Amino acid sequence: MTSSTPSERTLITGATLADGRRTDLLLENGRITETGSGLSSAGAAVVDADGLLALPGLVDLHTHLREPGYEQSETVLTGSRAAAAGGFTSIFAMANTSPVADTAGVVEQVLSLGEQAAYATVRPIGAVTVGLAGEKLAELGAMAASRAQVRVFSDDGFCVSDPLLMRRALEYVKGFDGVIAQHAQEPRLTVGAQMNEGALSGELGLTGWPAVAEESIIARDVLLAEHVGSRLHICHVSTAGSVDVIRWAKARGINVTAEVTPHHLLLTEELVASYDARYKVNPPLRRREDVEALRAALADGTIDIVATDHAPHPVEAKDCEWDAAANGMVGLESALSVVHASVVANGLLDWNDVARVLSGAPAQIGRLAGHSSVLEVGAIADIVLYDPNASREFSTQNLAGKGVNSPYLAMTLPGRVEATFRHGYATVLGGELVAAEQVARAASVLSGASA
Amino acid sequence: MRHLLSTKDLSREAAIEILDIAEDMADVQQREVKKLPTLRGKTVVNLFFEDSTRTRISFEAAAKRLSADVINFSAKGSSVSKGESLKDTAQTLAAIGADGVVIRHGASGAPAVLAASGWIDAGIINAGDGTHEHPTQALLDAFTIRRRLHPGASRGRDLDGVTVTIVGDILHSRVARSNVWLLSTLGASVHLVAPPTLVPVHTTAWPATIGYDLDAAIDAAPDVVMMLRIQAERMNAAFFPSSREYSRTWGLDDDRFRRLAPSSIVMHPGPMNRGLEISSAAADSAQSTVLEQVANGVSVRMAALYVLLSGEREVAR
Amino acid sequence: MARTVLQQADIARALTRISHEILESNRGPDNLVILGIPTRGVILARRIAETIARIEPDAAPVAVGTLDVTMYRDDLSRTRTRTPAPTHVPGSIDGKTVVLVDDVLYSGRTIRSALDALNDHGRPSAVRLAVLVDRGHRELPIRADYVGKNLPTSAAERINVHLEEIDGDEFVSIEGGGAE
Numbered sequence: 001m002t003s004s005t006p007s008e009r010t011l012i013t014g015a016t017l018a019d020g021r022r023t024d025l026l027l028e029n030g031r032i033t034e035t036g037s038g039l040s041s042a043g044a045a046v047v048d049a050d051g052l053l054a055l056p057g058l059v060d061l062h063t064h065l066r067e068p069g070y071e072q073s074e075t076v077l078t079g080s081r082a083a084a085a086g087g088f089t090s091i092f093a094m095a096n097t098s099p100v101a102d103t104a105g106v107v108e109q110v111l112s113l114g115e116q117a118a119y120a121t122v123r124p125i126g127a128v129t130v131g132l133a134g135e136k137l138a139e140l141g142a143m144a145a146s147r148a149q150v151r152v153f154s155d156d157g158f159c160v161s162d163p164l165l166m167r168r169a170l171e172y173v174k175g176f177d178g179v180i181a182q183h184a185q186e187p188r189l190t191v192g193a194q195m196n197e198g199a200l201s202g203e204l205g206l207t208g209w210p211a212v213a214e215e216s217i218i219a220r221d222v223l224l225a226e227h228v229g230s231r232l233h234i235c236h237v238s239t240a241g242s243v244d245v246i247r248w249a250k251a252r253g254i255n256v257t258a259e260v261t262p263h264h265l266l267l268t269e270e271l272v273a274s275y276d277a278r279y280k281v282n283p284p285l286r287r288r289e290d291v292e293a294l295r296a297a298l299a300d301g302t303i304d305i306v307a308t309d310h311a312p313h314p315v316e317a318k319d320c321e322w323d324a325a326a327n328g329m330v331g332l333e334s335a336l337s338v339v340h341a342s343v344v345a346n347g348l349l350d351w352n353d354v355a356r357v358l359s360g361a362p363a364q365i366g367r368l369a370g371h372s373s374v375l376e377v378g379a380i381a382d383i384v385l386y387d388p389n390a391s392r393e394f395s396t397q398n399l400a401g402k403g404v405n406s407p408y409l410a411m412t413l414p415g416r417v418e419a420t421f422r423h424g425y426a427t428v429l430g431g432e433l434v435a436a437e438q439v440a441r442a443a444s445v446l447s448g449a450s451a
Numbered sequence: 452m453r454h455l456l457s458t459k460d461l462s463r464e465a466a467i468e469i470l471d472i473a474e475d476m477a478d479v480q481q482r483e484v485k486k487l488p489t490l491r492g493k494t495v496v497n498l499f500f501e502d503s504t505r506t507r508i509s510f511e512a513a514a515k516r517l518s519a520d521v522i523n524f525s526a527k528g529s530s531v532s533k534g535e536s537l538k539d540t541a542q543t544l545a546a547i548g549a550d551g552v553v554i555r556h557g558a559s560g561a562p563a564v565l566a567a568s569g570w571i572d573a574g575i576i577n578a579g580d581g582t583h584e585h586p587t588q589a590l591l592d593a594f595t596i597r598r599r600l601h602p603g604a605s606r607g608r609d610l611d612g613v614t615v616t617i618v619g620d621i622l623h624s625r626v627a628r629s630n631v632w633l634l635s636t637l638g639a640s641v642h643l644v645a646p647p648t649l650v651p652v653h654t655t656a657w658p659a660t661i662g663y664d665l666d667a668a669i670d671a672a673p674d675v676v677m678m679l680r681i682q683a684e685r686m687n688a689a690f691f692p693s694s695r696e697y698s699r700t701w702g703l704d705d706d707r708f709r710r711l712a713p714s715s716i717v718m719h720p721g722p723m724n725r726g727l728e729i730s731s732a733a734a735d736s737a738q739s740t741v742l743e744q745v746a747n748g749v750s751v752r753m754a755a756l757y758v759l760l761s762g763e764r765e766v767a768r
Numbered sequence: 769m770a771r772t773v774l775q776q777a778d779i780a781r782a783l784t785r786i787s788h789e790i791l792e793s794n795r796g797p798d799n800l801v802i803l804g805i806p807t808r809g810v811i812l813a814r815r816i817a818e819t820i821a822r823i824e825p826d827a828a829p830v831a832v833g834t835l836d837v838t839m840y841r842d843d844l845s846r847t848r849t850r851t852p853a854p855t856h857v858p859g860s861i862d863g864k865t866v867v868l869v870d871d872v873l874y875s876g877r878t879i880r881s882a883l884d885a886l887n888d889h890g891r892p893s894a895v896r897l898a899v900l901v902d903r904g905h906r907e908l909p910i911r912a913d914y915v916g917k918n919l920p921t922s923a924a925e926r927i928n929v930h931l932e933e934i935d936g937d938e939f940v941s942i943e944g945g946g947a948e
Contacts, residue, residue: 202651205559205583205625275560321537323558468851475852484888489839762849
């Protein structure tokens with residue numbers, strides 16, 4: 001074992017943990033080696049965390065990194081930078097790339113790109129069906145056995161609507177403890193859908209995306225999961241009715257988990273009245289009642305996690321009429337602040353809950369190896385330092401990926417990510433991203449040390 | 452007024468002002484010299500992403516009778532259909548120096564996007580956007596109703612107490628939407644009749660009552676019956692079983708027409724499917740305003756162009 | 769402070785005199801069309817027509833109407849959108865003598881617009897202009913044929929014309945423009 005050089009030791013002083021305890025944290029060789037107060041700073045870079053919250057590094061189970069194929073929107077590197085800026089240390093990359101991540105080759109490529117970027121742990125999600133076409137199972141086993149060790153499979157963007165195919169997928173991934181992450185959208189009920197179906201869609205003349213199109217698929221899939229005894233995850237739950245179905249399923253003992261996006265916790269469909277395509281997203285923004293139900297479900301555990309559905313697009317994909325615009329919002333950089341604004345500020349969740357829904361639980365669902373949901377001695381040093389008392393007008397300056405399609409621009413959001421540490425090295429420091437070369441060097445020193 | 456995007460945000464005063472100016476414009480249409488010099492030197496672009504010869508020539512006649520230069524930009528066969536974006540088109544028109552843009556687009560909200568974009572600093576008139584609104588159609592309908600109910604004395608009048616029944620594909624109709632907002636703003640009671648599949652799911656906030664029974668609506672003796680065009684593709688999408696069943700249940704056939712009061716008005720925005728949503732006897736009757744609507748369309752569009760383009764340009768944003 | 773320059777009786781006398789002058793130069797009431805320019809010119813035109821009817825009780829009533837010039841103005845893009853007023857031209861004006869009536873003659877631009885508007889309605893044999901007040905400061909080669917009162921003013925001053933039918937009282941006053 002090589003002895004550490006001074007630059008690889010970091011002492012975080014006076015941080016407040018999620019449970020309110022105050023502690024110093026010494027990071028060495030990628031792990032937390034000491035906690036307590038008054039730790040020696042000898043040979044260590046010192047980060048003053050007085051007044052800052054130290055949370056376990058955030059884990060996003062639902063990120064679109066766009067590479068390979070759509071590098072004009074995002075790359076693994078730029079998406080990882082956006083993740084680090086938002087306090088994330090691990091991200092799960094959705095499969096709708098080009099080529100689709102439906103083979104071991106593609107998922108290993110994404111894994112390698114993530115390792116090179118080194119701003120975050122990048123775990124590829126495999127496609128459920130070949131080419132996301134919903135016709136034939138992809139080589140799920142090969143992806144699971146690959147170096148990428150894929151455990152989460154999803155056709156996100158498309159629903160696995162064929163019930164028999166869904167059943168087979170749910171059954172098949174049991175062999176390697178995988179999970180199917182379903183994008184619940186009945187396709188026939190949402191032909192040409194543009195926004196939530198309700199009073200406003202009727203008024204604006206936009207084709208409706210009815211809540212029942214989501215709820216009916218969730219109801220079917222929880223019953224299928226029960227029948228075959230499999231693990232099911234529901235992506236971006238957006239309606240009050242879906243919450244009811246999931247609550248019922250959980251009470252019945254069905255092995256289902258669910259996620260909600262930050263934007264569905266904060267924004268409502270009224271924003272669509274401007275026809276500003278920044279608010280176009282799938283599933284669409286819903287009613288105030290849905291937002292309230294989603295918040296309550298996150299608080300009571302019916303919804304397990306928050307996942308960003310970070311979906312970067314080039315400017316021209318949003319700078320157009322509503323129908324022609326692409327679905328999706330960037331969300332990594334703003335996620336923690338939006339969760340803060342929507343469910344912490346009003347007391348529904350405390351910071352321990354935030355650590356659970358944005359770190360521990362998604363890591364558990366994604367079977368993220370080595371992740372620790374508690375900042376304790378021996379844990380991998382994935383840490384975010386967050387200033388909960390800050391407030392900022394969110395702007396493109398706060399975005400670190402390629403996409404500027406954020407619905408929060410010009411909104412005032414609470415909090416600010418001051419520093420992110422991945423495996424003990426800083427990816428964000430003093431609120432600014434650490435340079436790519438420095439991050440890559442730190443990562444290679446670390447892998448050399450652990451080799 | 453800088454843009455005319457919808458009737459939803461039109462106040463009663465603003466609506467009546469447009470209708471009154473349209474009366475003046477209609478008077479001009481009675482003269483031998485039908486042209487006014489009012490918009491001399493202004494350029495109006497008819498930007499049509501969807502085919503609609505009727506609406507386009509109506510706007511063209513309106514702009515020309517106000518002496519504006521008119522450029523017709525039809526998307527069909529142009530670079531627009533080859534993927535040129537709304538933004539590029541708008542910036543091209545701005546470079547040409549358009550003072551007013553009359554836009555017809557298949558996407559709901561496209562005129563609003565254009566007005567808010569900053570791509571072009573021109574007055575925008577919505578000439579029909581997707582299934583959203585068609586404000587000048589509603590204005591010409593209101594104008595037509597007002598003139599029929601108050602012949603020779605319609606200036607300054609609202610539609611207080613007038614009962615209007617709109618029949619047909621409410622779900623996809625921009626004409627219906629614009630009329631619901633405008634007619635109710637002007638004081639009319641609006642009743643919608645349609646197959647349940649062709650009504651939006653939540654209309655509790657609409658200033659209109661909704662029913663499925665045309666016979667009951669006819670027997671309630673409305674002042675105005677407005678029939679909407681039924682599109683063949685709706686039938687293919689299984690909104691109703693067959694055109695025969697539609698016609699039998701929701702068409703203004705001879706029998707239903709005869710049961711209307713002789714003073715009632717029969718309207719249709721055109722083009723009509725004779726024998727489907729309206730019988731020839733009804734369409735060609737003295738109660739029908741179909742041709743008046745066309746003539747009034749020019750007057751109302753002249754008024755809209757005048758209101759948007761004649762005054763000092765309000766500073767954008 | 770406003771200074772009244774014409775009282776109600778002065779206005780009545782001026783209109784009576786104008787009516788006589790019109791009849792005299794037209795050699796009677798035949799072939800006359802009197803068109804008031806909105807807003808107050810319409811009232812004045814109507815009163816002149818009534819006065820003529822009183823002077824010539826045996827003749828057929830003189831045709832009187834309104835001619836709105838809003839759509840013909842040359843300053844439309846320099847002000848907020850103006851609300852036009854109705855135009856009513858009684859019958860054909862071809863071959864007739866049209867008397868345009870306005871309350872105040874100032875730059876002459878309104879009358880220029882009126883001549884253009886008139887041109888779109890037909891071809892009168894002659895066009896005359898009657899105004900209650902001529903305050904000078906012409907910007908175009910236009911003059912009135914019949915003037916109620918010449919009022920030399922400065923450009924900074926304002927002329928207020930109040931007529932019973934519109935304002936509820938009746939006078940002409942000068943306002944502003946510093947010490948008198």
